[in-house]
Amino acid sequence: MRYSRQLALPEIGPQGQARLQHSKVTVVGAGGLGTSASLYLAAAGVGRITIIDPDTIAMSNLNRQVLYDPEQLGASKASLLTERLRSFNPEIEVEGIPLRLTTENAAQFLNRAGCDVVVDATxxxxxxxxxxRVAVSAGLPLIYGAVHSFYGQIMTIVPGAGPCLGCLLPNDATPTSLKEEGGGVGGGGTPVFGV
Structure with missing residues (x-):
């Protein structure tokens, strides 16, 4: 049985597995963190996973985004990760949305996904x-993750139960991305923080 090892855990058991099967998670970002998080969500049997990422695969991704191959350079990350997860666990639903989230469409995509939890792997x-902003406004738990160099950050944001990411990151936080900063990311860090 696919989930027998986690069904044997008293913290999960049949009730917990049923809850996972009926859960809906939206993962925003299909890079190093997003691929790792998505793979283990699929392995656990989360019933529906929606992946949102506008990016395509580049050679520089392959040191930490191990679900992609050199033959797939230039292809949509959201589409390929969707195919990979469907193949890995045909018992779950996976949807890929290869678009960039904006202030105009973010709430629409999260509503469309009907998610219970949002994973920020951007x-x-x-x-x-x-x-x-969108998750807190909708009352959705948000799991934030970030990796830089060999370091990472993880934070679970439960609206109304503590600080949100906006409390910690200034609105004008710069640099806005690792690409702009020219920062590196160690290949081993993303799966550790993505799981």
């Missing part, structure tokens, strides 16, 4: 703060 503060 690489820029503008999108992080946008997700934070």
């Amino acid at each position: 690489d820029n503060n503008e999108t992080r703060l946008l997700l934070n």
Whole structure:
């Protein structure tokens, strides 16, 4: 049985597995963090995963985005990750949306996904703060993750139960992305923080 090892855990058991099966998670970002998080959500049997990312695969991604291959350079990350997860676990639903979240469409996409939880696996503060605003406004838990160099950050934001990401990141936070900063990311860091 696919989930027998986690069904044996008293913290999960049959009730917890049923809850996972009926859960809906939206992962924004299909890079190093997003691929790792999505893979393990699929492995756990989360019933519906929506992946949102406008980016395409580049050679510089392959040191940490191990679900992609060199033959797939230039292809949509959201589309390829969707295919990979469907193949990996055909018991779940996966939808890929290869578009950029904006202030105009973010609430629409999160509503369309009908998610219970949002995973922020993005690489820029503008999108992080946008997700934070939309998730907090909708009352959706947000799991924020970021990796830089060999370091990472993880924070769970439960609206109304503590600070949000906007409380920690200034609205004019710069640099806005690792690409602009020219920063590196170690290949081993993203799966550790993505899981």
